[in-house]
Amino acid sequence: MRRRSVRVTSTLTLPPTASPGSGSALDFEALYRSARDDIYAYVATLTGDRAAAEDVTATAFERAYRRQAAFDARRGSPRGWLFGIARHAALDELRKRKRRATLTHDPADEAGADTAAGSVDRLDLRAALKQLPVRDREIIALRYHAGLDTAGVAEVLGTTATNAGTQLHRAMTKLREAMHA
Amino acid sequence: MPETAEFDELVAQLMEERPQIDPVFARELDAKAAAGFPRRRRRLRISRPVFYAGAPALAALAVALVVVTSGSGDRRDAGIAQSTAAAPAAPAAGGATEVAPLAQRDSAAASGGAAKAYSAPLTVVPPPDSGRLAKPTSDRVQEQSASITLQAPAKDVASVGDQILQVTNQVGGFVESSSVRSTDGDDGGGTFTLRIPADRLGDGLARLSRLGHVTERTQGVQDITSLRNVARERLQEETALRTSLLKRLAAAKTDAEVSSLKAQIADVNAAIGAARGDLAQVERRASFAQVSVTLTTAGKGSVVPVSDDRWGPRDALHDAGRVLETIASVLVVALSVLVPLALLVATVIITRRYAGKRGRARALDAI
Numbered sequence: 001m002r003r004r005s006v007r008v009t010s011t012l013t014l015p016p017t018a019s020p021g022s023g024s025a026l027d028f029e030a031l032y033r034s035a036r037d038d039i040y041a042y043v044a045t046l047t048g049d050r051a052a053a054e055d056v057t058a059t060a061f062e063r064a065y066r067r068q069a070a071f072d073a074r075r076g077s078p079r080g081w082l083f084g085i086a087r088h089a090a091l092d093e094l095r096k097r098k099r100r101a102t103l104t105h106d107p108a109d110e111a112g113a114d115t116a117a118g119s120v121d122r123l124d125l126r127a128a129l130k131q132l133p134v135r136d137r138e139i140i141a142l143r144y145h146a147g148l149d150t151a152g153v154a155e156v157l158g159t160t161a162t163n164a165g166t167q168l169h170r171a172m173t174k175l176r177e178a179m180h181a
Numbered sequence: 182m183p184e185t186a187e188f189d190e191l192v193a194q195l196m197e198e199r200p201q202i203d204p205v206f207a208r209e210l211d212a213k214a215a216a217g218f219p220r221r222r223r224r225l226r227i228s229r230p231v232f233y234a235g236a237p238a239l240a241a242l243a244v245a246l247v248v249v250t251s252g253s254g255d256r257r258d259a260g261i262a263q264s265t266a267a268a269p270a271a272p273a274a275g276g277a278t279e280v281a282p283l284a285q286r287d288s289a290a291a292s293g294g295a296a297k298a299y300s301a302p303l304t305v306v307p308p309p310d311s312g313r314l315a316k317p318t319s320d321r322v323q324e325q326s327a328s329i330t331l332q333a334p335a336k337d338v339a340s341v342g343d344q345i346l347q348v349t350n351q352v353g354g355f356v357e358s359s360s361v362r363s364t365d366g367d368d369g370g371g372t373f374t375l376r377i378p379a380d381r382l383g384d385g386l387a388r389l390s391r392l393g394h395v396t397e398r399t400q401g402v403q404d405i406t407s408l409r410n411v412a413r414e415r416l417q418e419e420t421a422l423r424t425s426l427l428k429r430l431a432a433a434k435t436d437a438e439v440s441s442l443k444a445q446i447a448d449v450n451a452a453i454g455a456a457r458g459d460l461a462q463v464e465r466r467a468s469f470a471q472v473s474v475t476l477t478t479a480g481k482g483s484v485v486p487v488s489d490d491r492w493g494p495r496d497a498l499h500d501a502g503r504v505l506e507t508i509a510s511v512l513v514v515a516l517s518v519l520v521p522l523a524l525l526v527a528t529v530i531i532t533r534r535y536a537g538k539r540g541r542a543r544a545l546d547a548i
Contacts, residue, residue, distance in 0.1 A: 032214055037202050044200035061210065062218040091541035098544070125194050135545045144195040169337050176191055 016164075025070040031078050032061065033067065037088050038146040045141035046090045048130050049097075058095050060086035080155035087156060094134065124178035136171035143168055218498055231529065283404070322463070323410045325379050325470035327386055327400045331393035335478040338369040344392050349375045352385040354469065361476070371476040376469035389474060396477070405463060412460035419453040 006075035039060060064085050071081055128139055142153045154164035214217070333341045342361040349356055354377035363373035377385040390398070423446060430442040 025352065036207070036210070040202040041200045050200065050203070053200070054203070057202075058210055061214065065214070065218045088541065091544045092537075094544040095540045125198055129198075133545075138545070140195065144192060145199045171189065172188065176187070179191075 019036055026068045026078055028065060028068050031064075031082060035079055036061075038148075039082065042083065042141045042146035043086055043090045045129065045145045046087075046134070046138050047093055047097075049138075052097070055164070056086065056089045060089045063089065066076050076125050076155050077152070079148070080152060083142070083152075085157045124179050125175075128181075130176050132174055133172065135167075136174055139164070139168050139171050140175065225337075302522055319407075319465045321404060322406045323465045324366070324403045324405050324466045325356065325400070326403065326472070326474040327382065328398070328471060328475070329386065329389055329395060329478060330397040330475045331389070332396050332477050332479050333365070333393040335369050338476060338478060341392050341476060342373075343370050344390065345373055345375075345476070347546065348385065348388045348392070352388065353378050353383075354385065354472075357471075371474075371477050372470075372473040373476070375472040375474060377472050379468055379470045381472045385472065389472075393476070394479075405466060409460070409463045409467070412456060412463050416453065416456035416460055419449055419456050423449045423453065 036057075040053060040057045043056045043060070044050055047053050047056065060082070064082050067085070071078065072155065075081075076084075115179065123138070129140070132140070139153060139157070142148050142156055143150070150165050151161050154161040156165075157164060159167075331341065339361060342359070346356055346359070354375055357370065357374040357376050359373040361369075362368045375385075386398070386400075426442055426446045426449060430439065430446065433442055434440045
């Protein structure tokens, strides 16, 4: 399974928070480091707009930073909590875009597209993803772009793992049908 | 299984298509995170729901304030009207009554001076406004009056009577008349006619009320502007007449003419003195309120509550009760405004949250 990734490294030190491993306290720095790219990938797939995805990502982390004292480990994992915040921010962005004219295509996608033999398949995949209903696109983004397992997806969506698995299967079926259409 | 292989291929493509974060944006985000996500300065924006909820609430509050303040003003004016309605405010009647003594004086002077030859008879009744004399000023003059009935134990009649006189002196007034009857039985009492400066009437009545048990109290106001104006006009007439006579005296040629004019001038001087006296009397009536005090005794066996000037525990309890009443009243009024506002704000917040949830759910259903 080929996976292309670009790691962006930086020496990042967040302001002091509660010490890690202190029970219900949240280690925000560690969470930020581990989830930054995953959050971006999820939001970008969900919104289909890179510029909007950057705004939403920044908003999500800012909200999470300010509300970290309210995190309760008994209600879920830190990643699930963070993705929940990002989900709300992304859906709010989609609601706003309903009232505004939306781009029919993302110029950044076209600029980055190469002319290799697999580019046609990638364009088909992107087009098929954008054609999917938001619910299906979201679950695919959570599973394959954010890197969450089925249990993690279920936690974010507020459903059971079985139900999440079923929804994921349906979404993938729709995606495949859209690509072959 | 071909289907499984196709599925795996699709997954692989998805993984390859995973959006990558832009390095420039990543560095900017890292910097914000390192700085603790400093808050951005935003211009104050009032959202529509808050504006639509707050504007009517503010308008209702403003209307309520206007109604309350105007209502208290009306009650105050009504109280003043009630106190003034007790006295007959009839300038014409008062004027007619007071003109009579002047007419009697003038007619007596006229009959007594019949031997003197006047070239110009004196005017007895106030002349109609012919425009020759200066018109009376527009400022109103009022005479205040009050009556109060005090009840005191029979054994205290004399001392209360003395205190009434002391109070009158303390507020700068004087006693016009008084009579006190002290007996061994319960039929003692007294009557007092006091003159208290009009600007200290309230203070004087308050002090008098503390001397005994007040069983009756009335206050009134009578407009005496016409009396003042009549007195002024008369004084002006007599003064103008004297001026004319003095000019004629200066131009007199014969001794008989001089004697006649001197006699007329003497009569006019007397009239001027009388007019000045009348004017002073009217002004004194305006400056000093007439207060009638009736002192009575309680029947046998009855207990007369007598208050004194000392402030004791009972007074303190009474005052504390009044303060608590006032605080409670203010709290009730404040709650009547704040509770609806709080309910309104809570409704707006709940509605926004519900609308937000529904909006996100609708966004999920969109394509």
